Amino acid sequence: MRQVMYSQFGDESVLQLTEQAVPSIEKDQLLIRVKAVSINPLDWKVYGGEMTLMSGSKFPKSVGIDFAGLVEQTGSAITQYTVGDPVMGLLDAFKGGALADYIVVKATDVAPKPANTSFEQAAALPVTGLSAIQIIDQLAAVKANQEVLINGATGGVGVFAVQIAKKRGARVTAVVSTKGVAAVTAWGADTVIDYTKQRLDQLNQRFDVVIDLSTKLPFAEAKRLMKPRAVFVSTLPSPVSLLSSFVNNLFSGKKHKILILKPTATGFSTLTKLAEDGLQIVLDKTYALANVQEAYREARRGKGIGKSVIVMD
């Protein structure tokens, strides 16, 4: 079978299409025939060698976290799935491996593919959808009538964060570049700020929740946008940020929470329900597996809206 691997850290040129044996499964595992894999910023942080503390430095390594596909084979202890079931899921973010014709997963790593989605759309759901749910429903615990600012609202997580915050009854201010103004308005944002034309530090409004998905808004700067008991959510955990947020949260009414994605069965079922209720899944571009380097290069350049997907043709 085909699998994308790399043997050194670097840019997209390290990603190589290799031939590997189809893996075998244990009794509590499933073999999935992968149909589509979506691209996440974490992928290039890992193969770029920025996350060695979590990923380790042993080679070869493989790529791809989010996938959708068909159950090809089930272990003897599997009762929830049968051969041919369409599923979506995610692999360990720091090990990757989804960019392969076949992958081995545990039943807890997958969920049934929402009925109204294509494989490409379903592959774009797990990491960003579960992240958005964890941010909106748990870390920020967004409530009706709250003022929520989402910085980076047209990226993978932002697309869902805007829609879920609106579903929870919040008033959403979305911060995007010019290309995203019309899209984020269509997803329900109440106010749109084009960050290429207006600076956040000149905004007079104060928010109950500030979410930074761009990694460009530090807590120190977010504070002046926050009401006295507001929550700030950022998405880049590091030993320094985790420690400083812990200390801050002991003494300040303005809380700093940091996303560390923890996929759960409840998260998956919320995500499936949202998708089946019409959550918009926004795909930027789709690529054939043979064009994997180009796919990652373009996704990293970041000119589109929503998620890029690689199709296992």
Ligand SMILES: NC(=O)c1ccc[n+]([C@@H]2O[C@H](COP(=O)([O-])OP(=O)(O)OC[C@H]3O[C@@H](n4cnc5c(N)ncnc54)[C@H](OP(=O)(O)O)[C@@H]3O)[C@@H](O)[C@H]2O)c1
């Ligand atoms: N900790 C975890 O467990 C976890 C889980 C999932 C994701 N993440 C991280 O969360 C972040 C968001 O993920 P994602 O998939 O949504 O990434 P993404 O698709 O790359 O989106 C990033 C967004 O930031 C916007 N942006 C860039 N510069 C900006 C600026 N100066 N001001 C405002 N917005 C700006 C981009 O918009 P334009 O293209 O218009 O500039 C884009 O919409 C990533 O860093 C990802 O690695 C962490």
